[in-house]
Structure formats: C-alpha cells, structure tokens
Amino acid sequence: MQGQAIQIIHAYKQAPWRVQRQYVGAFLLVVIVLALVAALYLDVTARAAVAGREIQELRFEITTIQRSNADLETELANLTSTAVMQQRALELGYRPVKPGELDYISVPGFVTPEPAILLAAEDAQLHSQALPMEYTQSLLEWVDERIKFGGVQ
C-alpha cells in the first residue's frame, strides 16, 4: 500500500530540475518587469528633462523678445519725437498753421475723440498658465498620488 502511494507521488511530482527552472523563470520575469519599469521611468524622466529645458529656453526667449519690444518701442518714439517730426515737416516744406487759415466743418454726429485707449500700445503680457502635472511630476510622485488619492484628483 505504502509502495503504491510512493509510486503515485513519483508519477505526479515534477522533476527537481523542472521546479528549479520554474523558480528561475519567475525570477527572470520579475527582473524583466523591473527592467521594463526602469526603462519606462528613464524614458519619462528624459522627456521631462527635455521639456524642462525647452521651457527654460522659451522663457529666456520671451525675456529677450520683451527686451527687444521695449527697445523697438523706444527707438520708434525717438524717430517720431516732436523735434524730429517738426524738422522733417519743415524739410518737406510745411510751416505752422495760422488761425485764419483754418476752416472748420460741422460733421453731424461727430463726437470729439476722447484720449486714445492705449491697450494696443501696451505689451500684451503673456499669461503663463500653470504647467500640467504631466510635465512636472515624476513617475514615483504619480504612483504616490494614485495610492493616496485612489486615482481621483
């Protein structure tokens, strides 16, 4: 009876080398998964680094352009200053008008213009919006957040 039982166990028990292979397989599976996660993490990190660098460069570019705008506006004002415009007018043959030389015309519905609204002259400053979390969050931070908030933000 006992001999029969041993025979049955031997018949169904896997060979030792097969068990070892299963352990090795499981171990390798874990290693591969970890390698995949690491590769993914590296990829995301690299992309975030590139995006961050691009953001830094864009900021620098914005600053440079704003400086350039200010310089150009001042230069334009220099070129159209009162003294320059008067000189140019005189060179073109104009002279100051005298009161008797003016004709006034009544234009029905005309309203004397109010001082100019200068929004166009004002630099429309960039309203930088908050960067999406995807650009600032590391993988670990993302996992941490998912664990803490259960995927609900």
Added chain:
Amino acid sequence: MRQQYAIRSWVLAVGLAIVGLAVIVQMIRIQNSEQAKIFLSQGDLYAGEFNTIYPERGEIYDRNGHLLAGNRTVYEVGVSLNDMEDPEALAYILGTYLGLTYEDVYNKLIDSPESWEYVVIQDYVGAETVTSLQQLAQQLDDADDESLHGLGFKPHFQRSYPENNLASNVLGFVTRDGRGYFGIEEKYNDLLAGNPVQVWIPRDPNKAAEIPRVPNGTSLVLTLNRDLQAKVENILDQSLTEYGAKNGTIIVMDPRNGDILAMATTPRMNLNNYADYFVLYDNGSQYNRAVGMAYEAGSVVKVLTMAAALDSGTVVPSTSFVDTGSIQVGGITIQNWDRQPWGQQDMVGCLQHSLNVCMAWIATQMGTQTFYSYMDRFGLGHRTGVDLADEAMGRLKVPGDSDWYSVDLGTNAFGQGVSVTPLQMLTAVSAVANGGHMVTPHVLYSMLRDSHQYNVPAQYAGSPISAQTAKTLSEMLAISLEQESSGALLPGYRVAGKTGTAQIPTDYGYDPNHTNASFVGWGPVDDPQFMIYVWLQEPSTSIWGSQTAAPVFSVVAEQTVITLNIPPDVVRNQFGSR
C-alpha cells in the same frame, strides 16, 4: 561530502549576508549622520539659485499715446574670473571698447578678492558697444583664441526719454538705482516700478518649477498733450528772450475737469542726462516752478477778492466806488499801482484798472472773517493735491497768526503778502471759469496694467462761489480786457482774464526794481475749454504784466485753440445753432 559543501555554502551565504547587511546599515547611518545633513545642505546650494526678477518699469505716454518715458536695454559687462584665460588681453580690449584705462581694468581683474568669481568692469553699456564686443569675442572664439574667455554681458533696462527735454519738469527722472525723482516718476514711483519678485530657479530641468509671472510696472497715460506742450515750451523760451525774464512758467489746463494739458517751466533738463540736475538747479523747488515755487502773484488775486465780494453780496458789478488814490487800512496807507486817484469807478473799472485802493476797500466792506473764509475756500495756503511730487503749499496769513496785522486784510485783497504757486492760483480761479466748481488739477489720465485701462475720474475741490457769481465775474473780466484793448485778447475768441504785477519781497522790504509778471485767463468765455496761467520772473523790457505776461497769454491761447481744434466763437455758435 555533499553535506560539507552545503554547510560551506550556508556559511558563505550568511557571511555575505552579514557583509551586505553591514553595508546597508552603514549606508543608513551615513545618510542620517550630522555630516550628511551638512553635505545635503551644501548640495542644495548648487541645485539652483535665488534670482530677484525686477519688472520692467512702466512706461509713460501723453494723452494721445506718444511715448514720453520708456525703457531700453543696456548691459553690465563683467568677467568670470574662473574662466578668465588672458587678463592682459581682456584689459586691453575692454579698456579700448569701454573707454577705460588698461591699468584700471587689469587691476580689477588681478586684484579682486580670491572669493570673487565675477567682477563687474562697467555697467550701463550701450547695445552697440556690446554688440561689437560680442562679435569680436565670437571671431576670436572661432579662431580658437581664448583671449576673451570669461567675458560676460548681463542685460537690464535703463529709463529712456525719447523727447529729451520735453516736459522734463512734469516727468521727473529715474536714477540708476531705479528710483524716481520729481514729477510723475517720483509721485507714482511705486506703481511704475512694480513689485520685484525673488524666485528659486532650480538647475535640474526635471524640477522645471514654474517661474511666477512678474508683471511689468504700471504704465501711465498723462493728460499732457505732447504737441501743445512742445509749443508752450517754445513760446516760453521765446518770451524769456523777448521780455528779458529770468525764468518763466506757463500752465494750460482744462477748467472742466482739471486736466493739465501743458505745463512748461524753465530751466528744463535733458532727462537722459539726469546728472545735469545738479548743474541747473540750486534746490528741488526750482525743478518745477509751477507747483514747487510759491511767490507773491499780485493783482491776479483780485479775481478772487472780487469773486468773494460778489458772492457774499458785498458788491454788484455796478457798485460805485470813488477812488481817491489811497485808503487807510489798519493804520497804514494803501495806494494804487500808479499812486494816482482814478475817481468814480464801478467794479468793472476797478478790475480793468487794477485798483489796489478799490480792492482794499472791498475787503474792508466784506470784513475779515468773510474775506479769509473765501480765500480759504479758494484753497490759498493749501496744496492743490496735484499728482506731482514736491508741491509747495504757499502761505496765506490769517487773523490769529503771529505775523498777521490789520493792514494785511487790505494788502492781501490785491495780492500782496499772499504767496501762491502758479498751479494754486490757476486752481482757485478755475472756480470762476467752471461755473463755481473748483477742479483738482491732475496729470494722470489713466493707468495701464495687465492689459486693462483704468481711467482716473475728475475730482472737484468744492464750490467756493455760486454759478451766477462765476458767470458775472467772467463777464466783468472779459469786458475789462476788451475795454482796455489788452494784449491778452485773441481775435475770434472771447477770453476773460486778469494781469498781475507784483513787487518781489526781500529781507529788506520789496525790491523796487524787479517784479513778477503774471496773467490768468480762460476762454471761450461762454464755454471755457482752456485756462492759461503765465508767470514771467523779473522781466526786464517792462515790469508790467499787461505788457509782458498778457501778450504771452494771447500767443499761448492761439496755439491752444489750434491744437485743441477749438473753432472761433462765430463758427462755434453757427455749429451750435444747427
């Protein structure tokens, strides 16, 4: 045998595990040691840097959008001492391009303290010079020449005034430390400068933390009309030459809302060279005489005396007064400007001939309390509240003051013993030009911030007289100008106004040889759209305001109606009747 191998394996495994564990324990211990904290904090120092971001200073425009004060990029030129390869070459090149001596630059490069990593050679270097230096550095770099290694340029803004001298007395200036002095630049310095923000900028691009947006300083739109300002300054300069005056002031204001359209004074400075301030001015009150310098304006104050008398019911235009050439007030004899009697006069005649005796009589008829109450309501002795820095208050002695005497009632009535700024006087008289309502003069029209424009509403400083009094007095003053064929008259336009000729008080009494000539006027009388104040200091061709300040008023008024497109009265009435 097999069991022996097993034991050895276990011993080896346990040994390695102990070593591994020891390594881990040591790692944890080191990580949490005091030294580790120090190293970590040192590491944080290199992880980024705190930067103070200074916003671009707000710009200043005239009411039509012409830029009066802007910004331009200049550079700080410096050398990174750790990257420097050839100090001799740097000293030679920088000395040549920046106008410095070789020794100065070389000593800066060599004698800098060891702890320094960067040394500034020169700041506020123009873009052209920097571009040349950058091109040279690039050429040398391309040729693998390291002579200029370490050279660096840090851009920043500098205030720039495209119109140079124009409205310098109104604008003020900004020094290199970024602070505004005088005028608008000082009064609105906080708004214009904005709020600097200190931010931590990490070097790790993974920590691309958002740098907060630093809004520019608020830009300002002024009530000034650039073209009119230029014309008025030109007229003022010509007037000083024509009448031999030492200095002068002209203000043009809209009496309906207190908008200052032009404000010219002398001397003016090129705001791009603010060091000239110390050459041109002895003290701050001279910078903008229109608001900073009080003086005895003389007979222009008679407008206020007459306004008070009419409004209080003391006199009416037809009230008769027999001028005997003198009057006793407080035991002191007061005489006319020509020391002559003018006989029987009505109130228009008193204004037309600018009779001191008549005005002193009116003041005595009003009584001390009534007279000074009105003068107080006209704002004499008080600041107008104009939005310009360094406004003077003037002085009106009143009963109860230690230096007030009874005679002051009579002399104050014709403008002696009362010190006012030109803008104070213009503000007070605005009650007459504006139907009894006195305006608060202002230079700021609106503010621009974050793409929004905030207009500044007009403010009123009370109604010292009734609308009827204002209308009556305007008519009286217009008639008085017309009857004397004043030099202030402007063909085609009916104007009202009053001259003033005032002796100049000194420590030894009144200067017998010099005067201040003034004129205050407005027009068109039936619909006042401009007020003008003229003050010429010590004119030498004539001491009289009627022969100096009055004609200047006329010229300024002519340019004002042209610039502001105000048609002649006839045309305007034709348009109005349609």
